[in-house]
Amino acid sequence: MNLQEVQQFLELYQLEQNESEVWLENRLQQIKIAEEYIPTTEELTFGVRVAWRNSNKCIGRLFWQTLHVIDARDILKEEAIFTALLEHIRYATNDGKIRPTITVFASDRVRIWNHQLIRYAGYETQSGIVGDPHSVEFTRVCESLGWQGERTAFDVLPLVIQVDGREPQVFTIPDEYVLEVPIRHPEFQEVEKLGLKWYAVPIISSMRFQMAGVDFQAAPFNGWYMGTEIGARNLADYDRYNMLPAVAEIFQLDTTKQSSLWRDRALVELNIAVLHSFKEDGVSIVDHHTAAQQFKLFEEAEEKANRDLTGNWTWLIPPLSPATTHIFHKPFVNVYNTPNYFYQKPPY
Numbered sequence: 218m219n220l221q222e223v224q225q226f227l228e229l230y231q232l233e234q235n236e237s238e239v240w241l242e243n244r245l246q247q248i249k250i251a252e253e254y255i256p257t258t259e260e261l262t263f264g265v266r267v268a269w270r271n272s273n274k275c276i277g278r279l280f281w282q283t284l285h286v287i288d289a290r291d292i293l294k295e296e297a298i299f300t301a302l303l304e305h306i307r308y309a310t311n312d313g314k315i316r317p318t319i320t321v322f323a324s325d326r327v328r329i330w331n332h333q334l335i336r337y338a339g340y341e342t343q344s345g346i347v348g349d350p351h352s353v354e355f356t357r358v359c360e361s362l363g364w365q366g367e368r369t370a371f372d373v374l375p376l377v378i379q380v381d382g383r384e385p386q387v388f389t390i391p392d393e394y395v396l397e398v399p400i401r402h403p404e405f406q407e408v409e410k411l412g413l414k415w416y417a418v419p420i421i422s423s424m425r426f427q428m429a430g431v432d433f434q435a436a437p438f439n440g441w442y443m444g445t446e447i448g449a450r451n452l453a454d455y456d457r458y459n460m461l462p463a464v465a466e467i468f469q470l471d472t473t474k475q476s477s478l479w480r481d482r483a484l485v486e487l488n489i490a491v492l493h494s495f496k497e498d499g500v501s502i503v504d505h506h507t508a509a510q511q512f513k514l515f516e517e518a519e520e521k522a523n524r525d526l527t528g529n530w531t532w533l534i535p536p537l538s539p540a541t542t543h544i545f546h547k548p549f550v551n552v553y554n555t556p557n558y559f560y561q562k563p564p565y
């Protein structure tokens with residue numbers, strides 16, 4: 218235990234949760250006597266929310282106070298952890314009305330090997346990669362643990378759960394838990410024929426949540442998607458699903474010269490399709506212009522609360538038409554405060 222970090226965290230908690238000086242003194246005294254800091258569920262709840270507030274790469278931070286916390290620190294059996302993850306998926310998905318949610322597992326004991334709870338597999342084949350190239354290595358790991366996918370472009374990977382350094386266990390997510398959105402365009406029917414889809418809820422499970430010097434290696438969390446994450450990156454990037462050439466063909470764009478801006482036009486149509494599809498299916502999603510406006514409100518709220526705004530400009534600007542948002546035109550200080558979410562080395 219690092220008493221200084223515990224104290225720092227509890228001082229922030231006392232300030233923002235309007236606790237008294239006496240409360241702080243007593244709490245610190247307790248912790249010193251116990252010689253360990255085990256956050257209460259209230260402290261944990263505050264911690265995960267502030268960690269979101271401190272996430273410099275995130276444009277969606279206006280909603281940090283709404284993060285729903287599931288305290289799963291007492292769940293230590295692989296099977297029970299699997300059940301808790303399914304419950305997270307169900308609660309967060311909420312039939313499309315997505316609820317920002319985090320499930321916190323026991324510090325130092327639980328590790329989820331997946332990058333996101335729901336993610337598509339990627340397979341290296343004779344004729345190139347099938348599925349999501351981002352998942353190729355992890356897909357191989359799953360196969361080496363005995364899992365087998367159907368080898369479509371959109372196989373949902375299994376959950377790989379490890380407790381106390383034991384052999385990881387593999388669990389298949391039942392289909393009914395995975396809400397997906399087929400991608401179609403509001404005006405051009407042909408887009409649907411590409412057979413594209415994406416899952417509704419991005420639940421990051423590979424990051425470490427840190428508060429008061431305590432590390433939680435397994436603390437999967439989600440918000441809802443910003444359209445560009447899917448339409449301008451996952452489905453568009455050259456080293457992901459690489460769909461711009463196929464979209465350009467549907468829209469009969471001139472791909473023989475760069476200067477026709479066929480990539481740019483295809484990008485816009487694909488992003489229109491993503492937003493349209495999610496909205497029509499009643500699945501929460503935000504376009505990048507609205508997200509930027511919401512981020513502006515977050516900036517103002519932070520200012521009003523007398524807190525220094527931190528941010529990572531390279532991540533905050535949307536990958537589509539960045540200069541149309543105010544974010545593009547101002548600098549951000551990329552200082553990492555804790556609590557926060559950090560990268561950690563993959564366990565495989």
Ligand code: ARG
Nearest residue numbers: 419439440441442443446451
């Ligand atoms: N960019 C990641 C993806 O496309 C998801 C990251 C988290 N995004 C979010 N909207 N909370 O899968």
